[in-house]
Structures are given as C-alpha cells and as structure tokens.
Amino acid sequence: MLRVIELLGRYIMSFAEELGRILFLLYSTLKQMVLLPFEIRNTFKQMLEVGIRSLPVVLITAIFTGMVFALQTFTGFKRFGAEALVGTVVALSMTRELGPVLTGLIVAGRAGAAMAAELGTMRVTEQIDALETLATNPIKYLIVPRFVAGIFMLPALTIVADIIGIIGGYLITVGLFEVSSTLYWKRTWDYLEVSDIYNGLVKSGFFGASIAIISCYKGFYTSGGAEGVGKATTGAVVLSSMTILVSDYFLSAWLFK
Amino acid sequence: MIEIINLHKSFGKKHVLRGVNLKVERGESMVVIGGSGSGKSVLIKHIIGILKPDEGKVLIDGIDIATLKENELYEVRKKFGMLFQMSALFDSLSVWENVGFALMRHKKMNEKEVRPLAIEKLKLVGLVGVEDLMPSELSGGMKKRVGLARAIAHEPEILLYDEPTTGIDPILADAINELIIEMKQHLSVTSIAITHDMNSAYKIADRIAMLYEGSIIETGTPDEIKNTQNPVVKQFITGSASGPIKIEGVHYERTLNRT
Numbered sequence: 328m329l330r331v332i333e334l335l336g337r338y339i340m341s342f343a344e345e346l347g348r349i350l351f352l353l354y355s356t357l358k359q360m361v362l363l364p365f366e367i368r369n370t371f372k373q374m375l376e377v378g379i380r381s382l383p384v385v386l387i388t389a390i391f392t393g394m395v396f397a398l399q400t401f402t403g404f405k406r407f408g409a410e411a412l413v414g415t416v417v418a419l420s421m422t423r424e425l426g427p428v429l430t431g432l433i434v435a436g437r438a439g440a441a442m443a444a445e446l447g448t449m450r451v452t453e454q455i456d457a458l459e460t461l462a463t464n465p466i467k468y469l470i471v472p473r474f475v476a477g478i479f480m481l482p483a484l485t486i487v488a489d490i491i492g493i494i495g496g497y498l499i500t501v502g503l504f505e506v507s508s509t510l511y512w513k514r515t516w517d518y519l520e521v522s523d524i525y526n527g528l529v530k531s532g533f534f535g536a537s538i539a540i541i542s543c544y545k546g547f548y549t550s551g552g553a554e555g556v557g558k559a560t561t562g563a564v565v566l567s568s569m570t571i572l573v574s575d576y577f578l579s580a581w582l583f584k
Numbered sequence: 585m586i587e588i589i590n591l592h593k594s595f596g597k598k599h600v601l602r603g604v605n606l607k608v609e610r611g612e613s614m615v616v617i618g619g620s621g622s623g624k625s626v627l628i629k630h631i632i633g634i635l636k637p638d639e640g641k642v643l644i645d646g647i648d649i650a651t652l653k654e655n656e657l658y659e660v661r662k663k664f665g666m667l668f669q670m671s672a673l674f675d676s677l678s679v680w681e682n683v684g685f686a687l688m689r690h691k692k693m694n695e696k697e698v699r700p701l702a703i704e705k706l707k708l709v710g711l712v713g714v715e716d717l718m719p720s721e722l723s724g725g726m727k728k729r730v731g732l733a734r735a736i737a738h739e740p741e742i743l744l745y746d747e748p749t750t751g752i753d754p755i756l757a758d759a760i761n762e763l764i765i766e767m768k769q770h771l772s773v774t775s776i777a778i779t780h781d782m783n784s785a786y787k788i789a790d791r792i793a794m795l796y797e798g799s800i801i802e803t804g805t806p807d808e809i810k811n812t813q814n815p816v817v818k819q820f821i822t823g824s825a826s827g828p829i830k831i832e833g834v835h836y837e838r839t840l841n842r843t
C-alpha cells in the first residue's frame with residue numbers, strides 16, 4: 328500500500344515537473360516570438376509542412392466522418408421521424424467537435440511526430456549545439472516557426488475539415504437517402520451559428536499550439552541517440568493526443584455555454 | 585585569451601569534470617587529450633557556453649561567460665567557430681547555406697552576397713563543386729571539411745575542434761591536420777582541439793594538456809609530453825592497455841580470454 332502511494336506520488340511529481348518544463352519552454356517561445364527579426368522563411372516553410380503534410384489525411388477523414396455521421400443519424404433519427412435534421416447534426420458536430428478534434432489528432436500524429444523526430448535528431452547529432460555556436464537562439468530559429476505554424480495551420484485545416492465533412496454528410500443524405508438538397512442545406516444553415524464555427528476554430532488554435540509546444544519540447548530535450556529520438560516521437564504523439572482530448576472537454580464546457 | 589578555473593560539472597551522480605584548470609594564450613594552439621568518455625566534449629562545450637559550470641569559471645578575454653546575459657553571450661559566441669565531432673551540419677540546408685549560415689544571419693548579407701563567399705571558404709578546405717549538395721549526399725570526410733568551412737566562415741578569433749580526425753582514414757586525417765595548421769598560420773587564431781589521436785596532437789599542438797579523471801593532470805609542449813614521467817600520460821600516449829588507467833568493463837573479459 329505504501330509502495331503504491333509512493334509510486335503514485337513519484338508519478339505525479341514527474342508529471343508536474345514535465346508540465347513545468349513545458350510551460351517554461353512556452354514562456355521562452357513567446358518571448359522569442361516577439362523579438363525581431365522574425366524568422367519569416369522558416370515560419371513559411373513550417374506552415375507549408377504542417378498544412379500539406381496533414382491535408383490528404385484530413386480530407387479523407389473528414390469526408391468519411393461526415394458520411395458515416397449522416398448514415399448513422401439518418402437511420403437512427405428515422406425511428407422518430409426526424410430525418411430532416413441530419414444536416415443540422417452533421418454541421419453542428421463537425422464544426423464544434425469533430426472538425427477540431429480529428430484534425431488535431433491527425434496533425435499530432437503527422438506534424439507533431441515530425442517535429443519531435445526532427446528536433447530530436449538535431450539534438451542527438453549536435454545540430455542544436457551547432458546553432459548555439461553560430462550565435463543563433465535555437466528556440467527562436469526552430470521552435471517559434473513551428474509554434475506559429477501550429478497556431479495558424481490547425482484552424483485552417485479545421486475549416487477545410489468542417490466543409491468537407493458537411494459535404495460528406497450531404498452526399499449520403501441527398502445522394503443515398505434522397506432527402507431534398509434544399510432541405511439539407513436549409514437545416515444546415517438554420518441552426519448553425521457563427522459562434523459554432525468560431526469557437527471550434529478557437530479550440531483548434533489551442534490544439535495547434537499544444538501540439539507544437541509539446542512536440543518541440545519532446546524533440547528539443549531528447550537524449551540517448553536514435554532510441555531517444557524514437558521515444559521522443561512516440562511521447563510527443565501520445566502526450567499531444569491526450570492533451571487534445573482532455574482539454575477539448577474543458578474548452579468546450581467553457582466556450583459553448 | 586581563455587582561462588578555465590576550477591571547473592566542475594556533474595550529470596546526475598556522474599561527476600565528469602572535477603576542477604579543471606587550463607589557460608590558453610592568444611594565438612596558441614592547445615590540444616586536450618584524454619580517453620573516450622573522459623569529458624573532453626563536456627569541457628569544450630563549457631568554453632563556448634553551451635553547458636554551464638556547476639562550480640568554477642570560464643573566462644574569455646577576462647569575462648566570465650556564465651555572468652553574461654543571453655544576448656551578450658551570443659555576441660561573445662560570434663568570436664568562436666566550432667567543428668563538431670560528427671560535423672553537425674544542418675541537414676535541412678544545402679552545403680553552401682551551412683557554410684554561409686553565420687554570415688547570412690549576423691552580417692545582414694543576402695543570398696547573392698553570401699554564396700560566393702561560401703564557395704570561397706569551401707575551396708579553402710579543398711572542396712569544389714559541392715555547394716549545392718545536401719549534407720546527406722556527402723561522405724564523412726567531406727562533412728568534416730564542410731563543418732570546418734562553416735566554423736571559419738565568419739572569421740572567428742577562436743576555433744574549437746572536437747575530435748577533428750576521429751573516424752576518418754589516416755590520409756584524410758592528415759589533410760585535416762594540415763588544414764588546422766593553415767588556419768592557425770593564415771588566420772592567426774587561438775585554437776583548442778580535443779582528441780585522442782596522438783599523431784594529430786603532436787602535429788597541430790603548441791601545447792598539449794591531458795584530461796584524466798576530471799582534471800588536467802599534465803600540460804606541456806609536444807616534446808615535453810613525449811618525454812613525460814607521469815605513468816598515466818605515458819600509458820595514454822603510447823596507447824598501451826596495461827598501466828594505471830583502468831578500462832571500464834574490460835578486466836573480466838581479459839581474464840576470461842586467458843583461460
């Protein structure tokens with residue numbers, strides 16, 4: 328029993344320590360972000376990287392999610408004659424939940440993993456030390472561009488996912504179940520509010536920032552050679568995914584009152 | 585001038601540096617020798633402020649670099665050039681972008697101005713026509729040369745070499761030695777090289793210092809080191825397995841092999 332408490336205590340301590348170190352890295356990143364000169368070229372490169380790397384998977388995930396949602400809601404809602412509401416359900420769930428969260432998870436798995444692996448490799452091959460010797464702050468040069476890319480590209484991808492998901496829902500509801508096209512769009516627009524989309528994007532911006540800072544943290548503090556890089560990469564994906572899922576609940580409770 | 589005073593550094597329970605004292609005069613070429621894992625890289629990283637001392641000081645031209653603010657430290661670092669053990673080239677940048685990195689960032693020069701300068705530095709280390717390759721396309725020896733070109737591109741006053749000749753063939757190693765000597769003669773830089781390659785040490789050093797069990801146990805000119813009476817230094821420079829230096833983990837293996 329004592330051992331369990333001891334283990335639990337140690338676990339909580341190491342978690343708190345890691346959280347503290349991530350927050351400190353966040354603080355340093357924000358400080359470097361506002362200092363001139365801006366790393367325009369690197370930031371642009373990272374935005375392309377984050378956006379393009381994840382886009383195909385986001386597109387496929389979004390269209391099938393919209394489709395399966397329409398399918399399930401239609402057959403389910405039919406039991407109490409509410410099939411006409413399928414458009415509403417798809418639109419609300421895509422913009423408020425599925426768009427931001429699924430896109431976040433995909434970006435964590437692709438761009439987040441890439442960030443951790445790249446920075447981890449740079450750490451173990453001394454490239455980060457080399458930056459220091461060339462009088463270049465590695466946080467400014469490496470982490471700020473990735474952080475900015477995360478904050479901006481995740482909402483951008485989320486908008487795409489929202490639209491594609493709604494189109495997926497449309498294809499199934501109108502194409503397969505032969506609900507009228509005008510009714511689908513009417514039901515979609517009737518109950519969808521700008522705040523649904525906006526708050527969804529706020530969430531995704533938060534997810535983007537979390538993925539970037541967590542993955543950069545894992546990569547930046549890698550030790551132990553190739554094995555360490557592997558661990559950092561897995562750790563980055565797991566921790567960013569958990570952060571997305573947990574913070575999603577609290578952000579939703581706070582934003583969608 | 586570089587002065588290291590009573591430098592201590594631990595990683596966890598491992599007390600790597602235990603009071604290192606070393607003085608390198610302006611224009612001098614100092615070589616620090618020592619076994620693998622003796623803390624040579626840790627020492628050199630303290631000189632350029634990548635690692636912070638637990639205790640003791642590193643003075644660069646009389647300034648304790650641990651007391652500097654971040655931007656002041658970066659200013660001091662512009663005086664330095666460093667060649668890393670595994671070259672540490674930026675693998676997302678081409679060869680010439682690697683070489684011109686400091687010029688592009690600190691001298692406010694654009695790509696058109698930097699490229700010819702980078703090509704010139706590459707020529708200095710004996711590389712022609714590689715400027716547009718990526719580091720992954722180079723052999724180990726070429727990477728070292730590119731690393732050297734990058735280290736000298738911004739015309740530093742102090743050059744640090746972390747095992748410049750380790751892991752490359754003897755002929756190439758000698759070519760690197762020649763390059764280091766040329767750097768010293770032409771650019772009149774102060775340099776610190778760390779190595780366990782004694783041929784290289786004798787060739788490039790004005791003075792040699794030996795790092796053993798966390799401190800400098802002997803310092804002298806190459807001739808003085810060759811004629812040392814210190815049994816530890818003697819064993820190291822002759823590369824003998826028997827002597828006062830213990831080789832971790834090897835003892836059991838050897839007794840086993842004997843039976």
Ligand SMILES: Nc1ncnc2c1ncn2[C@@H]1O[C@H](COP(=O)(O)OP(=O)(O)O)[C@@H](O)[C@H]1O
Nearest residue numbers: 595598600618619620621622623624625626627
């Ligand atoms: N960042 C670090 N974290 C933990 N241990 C380290 C670190 N850097 C070096 N060490 C340890 O310090 C010792 C000396 O390393 P190093 O200076 O690289 O040796 P070498 O003389 O071969 O260059 C090694 O035992 C190494 O494990």
Ligand SMILES: [Mg+2]
Nearest residue numbers: 624625669747
């Ligand atoms: Mg070393």
